[in-house]
Amino acid sequence: MSQFLELAEDTFIEQINTNLAYLTPGQNLFDQMIDTIRGIVEIEQAKRDRSLERTIQVLGIAFGGGAIVSGVVTQHIDKPFAPINFKYPVHPLVSSLLLSFLATAFIWWVAGRKWR
DSSP: HHHHHHHHHHHHHHHHHHHHHHHHHHHHHHHHHHHHHHHHHHHHHHHHHHHHHHHHHHHHHHHHHHHHHHHHHTTTSOOOOOOOOOTTSOHHHHHHHHHHHHHHHHHHHHHHHOOO
């Protein structure tokens, strides 16, 4: 029984040393692989953040431009607000709202093309 234990102990110690000899050089490769994956994840996160920032900037510019156009158009309305009647020309409120939407869409398009 003691001979078996000595043989088993020697065999296991030799096997453990062999496994360590194979795995120790690969440990650096695993560390490099983990660092590479972390770098890729950080780069992708930075791209997403930049894209979100651009989207917010473009929307801010578009809404600001639309608000300016709406403010300018409403200053030139001479008619009092009356019920909308489709028999007569377009109500000033409708034209102001339409011009504001069109200006917002145009400025959004121009700003979006500039940053792509």
